[in-house]
Amino acid sequence: MMKIRKILYVLSIVAALALLCLTMGGCVNQDPEGEAKESSEETDDSAGEEQTASSLLQITDPQEKAAVEAAAARVEAMDSAPRIIATSAATADICDRLDLDLVGICKTTISEVPERYADLPQVGTAMAPDMEIVSSLDPDWILSPSSLQSDQQPKYEAIDTDWAFLNLRSVQGMYRSIQELGEIFDRQAQAQELVDEFTEFYEEYKGKNEGKESPKVLVLMGLPGSYIIATENSYVGSLVELAGGENVYAGTNQEFLTVNTEDMKTKEPDVILRAAHALPDQVVEMFQEDFETNDIWKHFDAVQEGRVYDLTYELFGMSATFRYPEALEELQPMLYPESEEDVSRAKENSEKATEAAEDSKATEKTDEETLKEATK
Secondary structure: OOOHHHHHHHHOOOOOOOOOOOOOOOOEEOOOOHHHHOOOOOOOOOOOOOOOHHHHHOOOOHHHHHHHHHHHHHHHOOOOOOOEEEOOHHHHHHHHHOOOOOOEEOOOOOOOOOHHHOOOOEOEOOOOEOHHHHHHOOOOEEEEEHHHHHHHHHHHHHOOOEEEEEOOOOHHHHHHHHHHHHHHOOOHHHHHHHHHHHHHHHHHHOOOOOOOOOOEEEEEEEEOOEEEEEOOOOHHHHHHHHOOOEEOOOOOOOOEEOOOHHHHHHHOOOEEEEEEOOOHHHHHHHHHHHHHHOHHHHHOHHHHOOOEEEOOOOOOOOOOOOOHHHHHHHHHHHHOOOOHHHHHHHHHHHHHHHHHHHHOOHHHHOOHHHHHHHHO
16 A cells, blocks of 8 residues: 555645744655755745744645645554654654654663653664664654654655654744644644643743843854854754844754854854753863864853853753753843843853763763764
8 A cells, every 4th residue: 555655745745845944844744855945035924923822833834734634544544553663852752742652762862761662662863773673663654853854764765664754943843743743643632732831831931032132142063073053943043043042143044054163253142052962971071172272262252251151951952842941941041141140040050051961971871883873
């Protein structure tokens, strides 16, 4: 029988059009050609108008809706519950909140998977799932973050299974993905409950920094041995934007950029944020050494004014999580210090983030194969 992904190749041709767009990006992307359709011209239809939670989460594209409906119909016609594998901690957490059973789970050393999945077979890391194990579990669906689509999609197609890449590049994208998964797997009530939680939070939060001067922010995403620039299309960048900050590398359709420090200096950010992806213990050490030994950093106003902060790796990763309120709370005094108490709190948050990364002992806990994948 024809798999859903083959049906959705026709129905879902626009599902990935705004994959990198902060507020209105396609969420459950099953289009093999989706990445070729990304465009910097895609914008939120409600730009210039007051945004509400409903406008941020609304799914209006008829072809995207048709794709989700087709997937839901296929799942409903199955004789038994779909066998689902979640290849990242973030996607597993969403499945847990939607009360979905899984048959396989990712391997992780720096994040926790929901307790209900603790005894399931591990299929490898999010970046490098073991496809032999994945195939042996005979999955009907594989759920992964869209940031890994270009690497993982060919592997999933090779074992002829259905798959969905969730837009976890922003809080809004995560909740749109949740709505679509709710419809596909008959979890509308659970999905609506989660959406209602976001709606309540957003309507209260959106005016928090209204009228304040937006700080110019440089976001560095550290990898073992190097770092890149996180734009507003990344999860960390989307949090800065949600808080009202101005990303100094905004205006691209890319999630991350490779930029030299001389170019960063021309942007003269008010604040420099340092996040860690994979092996946070290595990353914080790398950042500290680079900022101490690379002479150009001392010329940045943000460095001279002490506004360089490390972010808690569990809150500011590659994928959106349900801990975004904590992340925004951590950002608040860093971006908008209104008193000496705020300044102290920002520094304290940063110091705690550094200590947590060092105490993670991620390198020690990670096997050689995963280390090789993380540092390549």
